[in-house]
Amino acid sequence: MRIEDEIKQNKFHSEYQKLAINILFTNQWLTTNTTKILKPFGISPQQYNVLRILKGQSPNAISVSNIMDRMIDKMSNTSRLVEKLRQKELIERVTCEKDRRQVDVKITKKGLELLEKVKTEMNAFKTISNNLTEKEAKTINELLDKMRG
Amino acid sequence: MRIEDEIKQNKFHSEYQKLAINILFTNQWLTTNTTKILKPFGISPQQYNVLRILKGQSPNAISVSNIMDRMIDKMSNTSRLVEKLRQKELIERVTCEKDRRQVDVKITKKGLELLEKVKTEMNAFKTISNNLTEKEAKTINELLDKMRG
DNA sequence: ATATAATATATGTATATACATTAAATGTTT
DNA sequence: AAACATTTAATGTATATACATATATTATAT
Numbered sequence: 273m274r275i276e277d278e279i280k281q282n283k284f285h286s287e288y289q290k291l292a293i294n295i296l297f298t299n300q301w302l303t304t305n306t307t308k309i310l311k312p313f314g315i316s317p318q319q320y321n322v323l324r325i326l327k328g329q330s331p332n333a334i335s336v337s338n339i340m341d342r343m344i345d346k347m348s349n350t351s352r353l354v355e356k357l358r359q360k361e362l363i364e365r366v367t368c369e370k371d372r373r374q375v376d377v378k379i380t381k382k383g384l385e386l387l388e389k390v391k392t393e394m395n396a397f398k399t400i401s402n403n404l405t406e407k408e409a410k411t412i413n414e415l416l417d418k419m420r421g
Numbered sequence: 422m423r424i425e426d427e428i429k430q431n432k433f434h435s436e437y438q439k440l441a442i443n444i445l446f447t448n449q450w451l452t453t454n455t456t457k458i459l460k461p462f463g464i465s466p467q468q469y470n471v472l473r474i475l476k477g478q479s480p481n482a483i484s485v486s487n488i489m490d491r492m493i494d495k496m497s498n499t500s501r502l503v504e505k506l507r508q509k510e511l512i513e514r515v516t517c518e519k520d521r522r523q524v525d526v527k528i529t530k531k532g533l534e535l536l537e538k539v540k541t542e543m544n545a546f547k548t549i550s551n552n553l554t555e556k557e558a559k560t561i562n563e564l565l566d567k568m569r570g
Numbered sequence: 571a572t573a574t575a576a577t578a579t580a581t582g583t584a585t586a587t588a589c590a591t592t593a594a595a596t597g598t599t600t
Numbered sequence: 601a602a603a604c605a606t607t608t609a610a611t612g613t614a615t616a617t618a619c620a621t622a623t624a625t626t627a628t629a630t
Binding site: 485486499500501504524 | 607608609610611618
Binding site: 274408416 | 422423424429439442444448450548549551553558565566567568570
């Protein structure tokens with residue numbers, strides 16, 4: 273559905289202004305869908321992001337600031353997100369011996385198992401790949417990168 | 422900067438997965454920039470969205486649910502956002518006489534003046550139009566609409 | 571060696587968000 | 601008209617977020 277109809281606004285100041293609004297709206301659409309998929313698993317999209325970062329490093333541990341660098345939302349409160357995941361036993365947290373300021377974080381077996389289950393559900397959300405060709409997806413990716421400069 | 426470098430992830434499962442992450446990241450980038458511009462004016466991006474919707478209807482008033490339909494983020498707590506704006510005297514709120522469940526909301530002179538000042542600052546944020554041609558912006562708009570189905 | 575700066579993480583706080591529930595007014599059915 | 605359903609808005613509540621500040625540790629400068 274056209275963004276014009278989604279937010280009942282039929283004129284935009286420019287194609288650029290429309291693009292800004294379209295990105296905000298599309299993000300909302302995507303986040304709502306993801307949140308719904310994750311809800312039965314008891315984790316938020318941001319916690320999911322952290323788990324996937326940790327899976328990428330597994331079986332190694334990485335520091336909290338290292339996680340932050342890799343997060344989609346840089347402004348997140350990574351310490352508290354990590355603590356939430358620890359309470360659910362999805363990750364482990366140990367003070368680094370070499371630099372005692374750092375905290376080494378590692379995904380647990382339980383965390384990896386949860387990600388596997390989530391993956392099945394995520395694969396069911398095929399709207400994007402149903403509606404776009406791979407070439408079109410690539411075009412958007414290149415233009416978004418160009419846009420941010 | 423390429424999304425790969427922004428989040429230090431050099432391989433993606435597919436162009437589609439990369440696109441989902443790119444949209445989330447670009448949204449974050451855009452929201453951070455907008456929040457910074459709005460901060461000196463004491464309003465959040467969501468409050469700004471409501472003000473612009475009301476400006477679009479001005480000098481007429483519209484109901485809270487009507488505002489919600491036009492908002493980028495449909496899940497927002499429009500009642501509370503409206504109340505915040507009323508406290509700042511940027512909008513007025515009157516119970517509708519014809520249907521006493523409804524509340525008619527209208528932007529004030531002060532609200533319109535604030536939007537004018539914000540506009541000047543927003544115009545200074547030219548990153549998008551500097552980095553993309555109008556045709557490229559249009560391409561993304563069309564593809565995002567297509568993507569959501 | 572001591573003072574100062576820089577770094578890593580955690581905490582405090584106000585606001586925002588998601589979602590469920592409530593309350594009031596209006597519509598619909600019988 | 602009475603009972604029930606729907607709509608509109610507000611409120612309650614738990615969690616998340618943004619941003620400032622604090623604390624501990626390590627690095628650097630004097």
